[in-house]
Every structure is written in structure tokens, then in C-alpha cells.
Amino acid sequence: MSDSNITKKALAQALKGLMAEQPFSKISVGDICEECGMSRKSFYYHFKDKYDLVNWVFYTEFIEAMSVSDYQNGWALFAAVCSYFYRERGFYRSALLIEGQNSFPDYFREVMTPLLEYLFQELYTVEQDARFFFDFLIDAFLSAIARWLIDERGVSDEEFLHRMHTVLVSLAKATLKDLDNEQ
16 A cells, blocks of 8 residues: 555544544544654645545445445345445445535535436436426435435334335335226
8 A cells, every 4th residue: 555545544544433433524634644653745635625635435445345246136236335335334424424515415415416416317218208207206216225324313224125125116016006006
């Protein structure tokens, strides 16, 4: 591993540790540097600000590690996504509450949208309403994931997946029943 990656990972670990103890808004770049014994100059050599560091953690730990070809179908991939977020829920619970410019929720949506479009592509084939379909499902899934992670009750990833599956199956059944009644 290069020295640059070692430094970035040390800063990331310091940030994750601090986020487990206090809200992101209370954490300064100085706090992060002090936590891992580095200078502010080192921090700013690698990152624009603490928001950039949060996004880097997500990108390197999740996006770079995720390979869609490793999964048999979209549901298996979604299960892996939920498993990762559950393991790292302390960090993401705090990260998803960040507000303002360069916030993690905005970055989360930007990065997750192509992944969710990939998951949903086999479900929808009508071109004219594709954008509406994808936007609707992406908004629903991202909101559900964020709400699940922020919730302090700590529902497991298996329980969350079960609930998502139940909702989706119930919705599909109700829609099919409505279609049958219309005919």
C-alpha cells in the first residue's frame, strides 16, 4: 500500500472513531488530525475538507469493493449492500445526518443511483416512463436505507431485507389484483 493510502486510511479511521462518539458537526479537521497524530497540512494534502474524507471512506470501502458481477441477481446484490451498511451503521448513521453543501446524503444519492438503476433494469422495459420508474424506486430505496440506518432501534440487515421483500411482494400482489379487477 502506498504512503498516500496509509495516510488516507489513518485519517479515515480517526474520523470514524470520532463519529462514533460525537456528531459530525462537532468534529473539526484539527480533531481528526489530533486523533491520528498527523498535521493539518497532511490532511489538506489529501482532502479538501472533512466532507471529502467522509465521501472517500464511502467510495473506497463500498464502491471500489463492490463488484456487481459477483452476485446472481439484483436481490443478492441488494442484500450485500444492506449487509455492508449494517456492519458500518455507526459511521453511516452519523454520515447520513450531515447537512449542507458537499453533504454525504447528496454524494450517497449520486453514487448509489447507477447501482440501483442496474438492480432495477430487469424490472422495467417500457422506454417512455423509464426515468419516472427509476427515480421513483431509487427515491424509495434510498429513503428506506437512510431511515433504517438512522433509526436507533438497530433492526438487523436480515430483518430490513425481510421487511423490504414483504413490502415489495405485497405491492406487486395488490397491483396484480387491481389489474385483474380492471379487466
